[in-house]
Amino acid sequence: MTYDRMPHELTLPSGQRLRSFRLDDLDQLVDVINADLDHLRPWMPWAQEPATAESEAEFLKSSLRNWSAGTDFVYAVLDDDGAILGGVGLHSRPGPGALEIGYWLRAGAQGRGLATAATRVLAEVAASYDEVHEVVICCDEANVRSAAVPRRLGFTLSRVEEREPLAAAETGWHQVWTMPTAVVRAGWPD
Ligand SMILES: CC(C)(COP(=O)(O)OP(=O)(O)OC[C@H]1O[C@@H](n2cnc3c(N)ncnc32)[C@H](O)[C@@H]1OP(=O)(O)O)[C@@H](O)C(=O)NCCC(=O)NCCS
Numbered sequence: 001m002t003y004d005r006m007p008h009e010l011t012l013p014s015g016q017r018l019r020s021f022r023l024d025d026l027d028q029l030v031d032v033i034n035a036d037l038d039h040l041r042p043w044m045p046w047a048q049e050p051a052t053a054e055s056e057a058e059f060l061k062s063s064l065r066n067w068s069a070g071t072d073f074v075y076a077v078l079d080d081d082g083a084i085l086g087g088v089g090l091h092s093r094p095g096p097g098a099l100e101i102g103y104w105l106r107a108g109a110q111g112r113g114l115a116t117a118a119t120r121v122l123a124e125v126a127a128s129y130d131e132v133h134e135v136v137i138c139c140d141e142a143n144v145r146s147a148a149v150p151r152r153l154g155f156t157l158s159r160v161e162e163r164e165p166l167a168a169a170e171t172g173w174h175q176v177w178t179m180p181t182a183v184v185r186a187g188w189p190d
Contacts, residue, residue: 001096002070003129010075010125012117018075018088021063025076025084029056032084032106039107042169043143077105077114085109088118090126099126100136103149115149120188123153127181135184137177140170150177154189 010018021029033040033051040047046059066072074089086105094100101122103115123135137155139146151157155177163174183189 001092001131003073003092003099004070006067006070006073006090007125010121012114012121014113014117015080016085016114017078018118018121019078020067021060021074021076021087023057023060023064026053026056026060028084029060029076036107040104041167043140043146043167044104045166048167075118077109077118085114088115088122090122094134094136097132098134098136099129099132100138101126102137103146110145116152119149120153123179123181123184127184129181132181135179135181139175139177140165140167141173141175142169142171147175147177150179153179154183155179 008020012018030051030053033047033056037047037050046055049055063072063074066074071092072089073091074087076084077086077088079085084106086103086109088101088103091100091102101119103118105115119137126132126135135155137150141147141160147157156179157175158178159176161174161176163172165172
């Protein structure tokens with residue numbers, strides 16, 4: 001299943017923008033990842049080695065390809081001045097009828113509710129597709145800060161699966177959090 005009409009830009013209630021990644025994000029993206037590598041390496045498979053212009057150009061090109069193919073939609077989280085605060089995305093990898101949300105923030109952008117707000121906005125986009133019945137968030141069970149995002153929004157911990165660890169601090173116990181889109185459409189739980 002593929003998705004069209006995905007918005008290229010979304011605004012969080014607190015004013016920051018989610019904007020689809022562009023090729024001209026390259027220099028800033030390399031700098032941001034490398035400045036926060038120690039923060040990202042424990043949990044992000046793509047941050048096990050320093051970012052390079054080549055690795056991030058490939059990421060940006062594949063992001064454009066996947067957007068055109070209608071399978072994956074990754075956004076930069078941008079501050080008022082266009083500074084990249086992190087990245088979030090919607091992914092069709094869970095299979096038909098479900099979209100998965102992923103996120104990372106710069107260390108200095110944590111603690112302001114940005115990942116939670118971005119997840120909420122992306123879940124609402126997912127719920128705008130009649131054929132999507134579930135939003136999914138996956139994280140390693142040791143990644144307490146990541147798990148707090150779906151918990152805060154009222155997702156259910158549906159299952160824990162054993163997987164090959166892909167990032168430095170992962171235990172391999174992979175939590176799968178889910179939220180029915182019917183709940184999002186009806187209004188978020190308190
Ligand atoms: C996972 C990650 C995005 C979570 O970031 P975060 O800042 O904890 O999450 P949020 O942006 O939603 O902010 C929540 C925090 O802001 C606070 N907050 C302030 N205003 C808030 C608001 N309006 N709404 C929600 N939370 C708010 C919350 O109390 C919470 O603080 P706490 O951690 O002291 O309890 C971040 O830790 C990260 O990038 N980690 C490295 C990469 C990673 O692990 N990615 C996920 C892989 S599965």
